[in-house]
Amino acid sequence: MAIAVSGFIGYRFQPMVANNPNAVNTVVTIFSILAGFLIAVITFIAEPTLQQARTWDELQRMKDTVRRKLIRQKLLFFLYLLTLGIALAMFLTPPTMLELLKWLQTVFLGLATFVFLASFSLPGSLMKIQMERYEAVLQDSRPKVVADAKKAAEQVKKRNR
DSSP: OHHHHHHHHHHHSHHHHTTOHHHHHHHHHHHHHHHHHHHHHHHHSSHHHHHHOOSHHHHHHHHHHHHHHHHHHHHHHHHHHHHHHHHHHHHHSOTTOHHHHHHHHHHHHHHHHHHHHHGGGHHHHHHHHHHHHHHHHHHHHSOHHHHHHHHHHHHHHHHHO
């Protein structure tokens, strides 16, 4: 759905980007800020897993999950950079190459729309990371009597199944 919307917007609204450096500068500024924010998110992704895991086996089981999260954020970061690269190409393309410029503007606007829509997942990702960190610290600071009671309740549940 996001790809279809982005393609439509890129094609339909390309004339609004043509000869409008303010629009391009606004998009470049937004994606530069988002790229910095995303780097911060990427640096925190593995931390909750490292705090949560108690053994080597647990770390090994969680490795694929951490890798998937990192790959998703890395892809988004590269899309930010690609959007910025296309903006640079638009500025460097001579005005005499009208067809190339029009094509670059269409791709720029479509990609910017797609990446913008994909960025709506960032706050949720950051919130999830922070909650995982919170849960790990909560688990570490849980009084022994509470931890023992929880283990006992889990063992009873397993036996009753």
